[in-house]
Amino acid sequence: EVQLVESGGGLVKPGGSLRLSCAASGFTFSTYSINWVRQAPGKGLEWVSCISSSSSFIKFSDSVKGRFTISRDNAKNSLYLHMSSLRAEDTAVYYCARDLGVVAGQPVLDFWGQGTQVTVSS
């Protein structure tokens, strides 16, 4: 069974940093691109970032570019989102999601984790 489990969320002050993790199981993690998607309270989905299977391709949304970094450890079946210079508007549930990989360069998110809550507040 495919599983993605996010962790690392919490309450952080504006300007602070946080590292989210996504633990994968039930599939060959090293062969799939993975994305981060977030959802602010009561709002819609917002794409945040993606990383290819070998980490050779990485992309960020304009809203987090320069503040967030993404990495993965295929040996540990794990994905990370390093968030810095956090702002109130980064408050959201953060999901990691697997890219089905049917179309190169066009993510299709076929499995999602349960999400981890990040709250940025003083």
Place this chain on the structure above:
Amino acid sequence: SHELTQPPSVSVSPGQTASITCSGGKLGDKYACWYQQKPGQSPVLVMYQNTKRPSGIPERFSGSNSGNTATLTISGTQAMDEADYYCQAWDSSTGGVFGGGTKLTVL
């Protein structure tokens, strides 16, 4: 355009057909995906590459994409289909783009 526009809400009677649209510049030149999200749950992929249904998604779900508009159609809508639906596409310059979401009410 890097934005995808969806109607905020759509209502349908049980057993009838619901159509949810997603509009964006040259969307027809891209592949559209659709996700269903029920309250308190993670999104679920219900359509990809405009017209393909993932395993486990009922046949009553179908999709199309032409011109500037992608459409998710639910035939014989059931109460269990009540949820928020999001379209998504990829822009080579800005990355992933989601529509604002449509709340489908079955009443």
